[in-house]
Amino acid sequence: MIPVLVYDKDQCDPKKCTAKRMEKFGLAKEVPLNRIPPGSVVLSPFGEKTLSPADVKYAHRGLVVLDLTWTHIDEIPHIRGEKARKLPYLVAANPINWGKPWRLNSAEAVLASLIIMGQDEQAELFMPRFNWAPEFVTLNKALLDDYRTAKDSDDVQRMSDEYVESIVGSAGER
Numbered sequence: 001m002i003p004v005l006v007y008d009k010d011q012c013d014p015k016k017c018t019a020k021r022m023e024k025f026g027l028a029k030e031v032p033l034n035r036i037p038p039g040s041v042v043l044s045p046f047g048e049k050t051l052s053p054a055d056v057k058y059a060h061r062g063l064v065v066l067d068l069t070w071t072h073i074d075e076i077p078h079i080r081g082e083k084a085r086k087l088p089y090l091v092a093a094n095p096i097n098w099g100k101p102w103r104l105n106s107a108e109a110v111l112a113s114l115i116i117m118g119q120d121e122q123a124e125l126f127m128p129r130f131n132w133a134p135e136f137v138t139l140n141k142a143l144l145d146d147y148r149t150a151k152d153s154d155d156v157q158r159m160s161d162e163y164v165e166s167i168v169g170s171a172g173e174r
């Protein structure tokens with residue numbers, strides 16, 4: 001099992017916060033910044049590299065999600081020794097940001113990461129806990145199936161770019 005860790009800035013409505021829900025169901029554990037294991041994978045939209053299946057070796061130290069609101073996303077902390085990773089093109093299926101690319105909630109970000117890194121059994125545990133989770137997987141199935149075959153970060157980024165170009169191209173043809 002990959003240890004899923006939450007750094008919680010306590011900015012979200014606790015009733016809607018998906019990080020708190022992961023904790024409640026034993027899918028994640030809250031940690032203070034200074035207890036994040038060095039070399040952990042930290043999910044950040046500002047990560048220089050894109051998450052790939054090859055990151056599983058680091059994620060065994062910790063897969064960290066940073067729970068703060070999107071309006072305060074520029075307050076994302078720098079964590080010493082982190083392997084900061086952005087996610088490739090994926091579309092949110094949660095009621096707040098449905099259909100928006102890249103703008104995943106904390107649980108969607110963790111679920112997508114587990115699938116990309118081939119942790120199917122652990123990913124399956126999210127299905128009964130979040131009613132949008134099956135739709136998230138269905139909506140992004142073709143993408144996730146591709147990303148999980150990639151050999152490294154550049155390969156995932158290339159697939160993501162090609163996918164975005166194909167959407168832009170087909171919109172221009174209309």
Ligand SMILES: C[S@@+](CC[C@H](N)C(=O)[O-])C[C@H]1O[C@@H](n2cnc3c(N)ncnc32)[C@H](O)[C@@H]1O
Nearest residue numbers: 017018043044045066086087102104105106109
């Ligand atoms: C901004 S918080 C919003 C949390 C939301 N309030 C909730 O209840 O789930 C979502 C977190 O998920 C991760 N995340 C979401 N989308 C991401 C992306 N495209 N790339 C990397 N990490 C992402 C990041 O750790 C980010 O800080």
